Amino acid sequence: MDRETVLVAIDAGSTKVATVVGEVTPMGDVNVIGYGIAPLAGMKKGMVANIEQTVASISSSIEKAERLSGYKIGSAFVNLGGSHISSQNSRGVVAVSGSRREVSREDVARAMEAARAVQVPANRQVVHVVARGYIVDGQDGIKDPVGMSAVRLEVETHIVAGATTSIQNLTKCVTNSGVQIDEVVVSSLAAAEATLTDTEKDLGVVIADIGGGTTDIAVFTDGAVSHTAVLPVGGINVTNDVAIGLRTSLNLAEEIKVKNGTANVAEVQPEELLNVSMLGDAGGQTIQRRRLAEIIEARMRELYDMIRAEIERSGHAGPLPAGIVLTGGGAKLAGVTELARDVLEMPVRVAGPEGVGGLMDQLASPAFSTSLGLLLWGAHHPASDLSGYAAASEGDAGVGRLMGWLRGLFPG
Ligand SMILES: Nc1ncnc2c1ncn2[C@@H]1O[C@H](COP(=O)(O)OP(=O)(O)OP(=O)(O)O)[C@@H](O)[C@H]1O
Ligand SMILES: [Mg+2]
Structure with a gap:
């Protein structure tokens, strides 16, 4: 990139949609030049439940973002949520080709292809294939194997899949709002872009984006994602x-x-007492604030128990060294840190979006980590070929899948 590129993110969630327009400088810095936020009632639990309402909200947020930035939005990175999202790790193995026995990009592509050949049921499709690392003639922990002398190349990948109809409904809502899709990115991976440090990912960390209807989770170990899940x-x-x-x-x-x-x-x-108006009782009534806290704590405790189960499912034994990073609007609730420390027994921090500059006003909040993370994802994972997007947004899953696959070739 030798001049400023404009990227757009559309984060459609269970309570609001945020459209953010950002400029990527030649140095790779991302600056927000406009945004639009609109309430969204058409999505339930991270999935489209009402096309008309969702399109109206997305269109309204796009309009606001266009007015503020003075930029006509043609395409955008869009987040994908919902508990239909599943993940698995898969290894691909190939023999290094060519007489020089030097790993080429083609060998890497073939290894990725071998890894992605996992069984995905007919009603589901692969959204991401992320390379976690390579093993070259048994030597593991290699981040970029191209050029190395070797006979055998293995790649460890993390594969994220989702329900085809859910992805199509989301795609339909965005394209019906007059915008093409650059790439669909699962919310937790977008949120991770804006919140986690490289050190945390190397040590082992879990990100939990506590939204309105869902909590999006991603576990990182050895610098790369190893488990993703969405809790309803x-x-x-x-x-x-x-x-x-x-x-x-x-x-x-x-x-x-x-x-x-x-x-x-x-x-x-x-x-401590509170005065609350009960239903059908105009005068209101006094309750102990402790009663309110008990109701909230019970639900949050249950959520943290579910997060702990996901960490266990990721195959990680014991607490993650860099702990848990909480984000999303739900992480603004008082007491979330203390309770998480108590239930999960690991370090806890609440994070908002970091690493983005410019017009941030209302966006500097944990509720917009996924929105800004989508922009960072776009800036950090440049597509080698954007030509297929029109086809992808018309419901051809294959093209979007290919793009995700191309991007996944090299970690980072
Ligand atoms: N100060 C606050 N204290 C407690 N909760 C808050 C606060 N601010 C926002 N929330 C909660 O955050 C939730 C919305 O979070 P967020 O904006 O991240 O959700 P979303 O992206 O629309 O939904 P999702 O990601 O689940 O699809 C709401 O349930 C709201 O009650
Ligand atoms: Mg959200």
């Missing part, structure tokens, strides 16, 4: 519990949660 629980579940427990409307429950809620019962004194 988020801040909306906490709000629902508060509404049921205190017999209030959902709007009021949300307000009470944000203003007075905490996931850490221990920090609340028994004598």
Whole structure:
């Protein structure tokens, strides 16, 4: 890149959609030049539930972002969520070709092809094939094997797949909003781009993007992703519990949660009182704040237990050395850090989007880590060929898959 390139991210979530326009400088720095945020009611648990509502919200956020940036949006990186997302690790092995027995790009491509030949049911499609590292004649931990003398080349990959119909519905909503798709990126990998340090990824870390309807998880070990999953629980579940427990409307429950809620019962004194308006009771009623905290803590504890189960499923024994990084709007809840430390017994930090400059105003919040991470993903994973995107967005999964595959050839 020898001049500034403009990239766009569309982060459609269970509560809001954010469209962000960013400039990538020749040095690789990303600066936001405009954004648009709109409430979104058409997505449930990270998946499209109402096409019309989703298109209207996405279009409105695109319009705002275009007005602020003065840039006409043609294509965008788009996040994919929902608990249909699954992951597995796969190894590909090939004999190094050519008389010189030197690993070439073609050998790497063949090894990746061998690794990606995993069984994926007919109603699912591969979204990412990420190279975790290479093994050259039994020597592991190689990040770039091209040019090395060898007989046998192995690649360790992380493969993410999702339900074809869910991906098609998302694609439809974006293209119906008049924008082509550069690439579909699972939310957790986008969030990781904006929050995790290289050291954390090397040591071993888990990112949890606690959104409205879902919690997106990715485990990194030895510098690369080793497990991804989406849990169908988020801040909306906490709000629902508060509404049921205190017999209030959902709007009021949300307000009470944000203003007075905490996931850490221990920090609340028994004598702290709150006045809440119950349903069908105009006068309101006084409750102990501790009662509110108990409701919230129970749900967050359950979420952390589910995260712990995912870490175990990733094959990692014991706590991750760099711990857990919490992001997403749900990570703004008071007491999340203390409770996570208690349940997961590892280091905890709450992170917002880092590594992006420019017009950040409202975006400097954990709720926008995935949105800005999508921009960083675009800047860090330049496509070697963008020509196939139109076809990909028309529902041809193969082209999008090929792009993901090309990008996955080299880690980093
Ligand atoms: N200050 C706060 N305290 C507690 N919770 C908060 C706060 N701010 C936002 N939230 C919660 O964050 C959630 C929304 O987070 P976010 O914007 O990351 O979700 P989303 O991206 O729309 O959804 P998803 O990623 O699940 O599809 C809501 O449930 C909201 O209650
Ligand atoms: Mg989100």
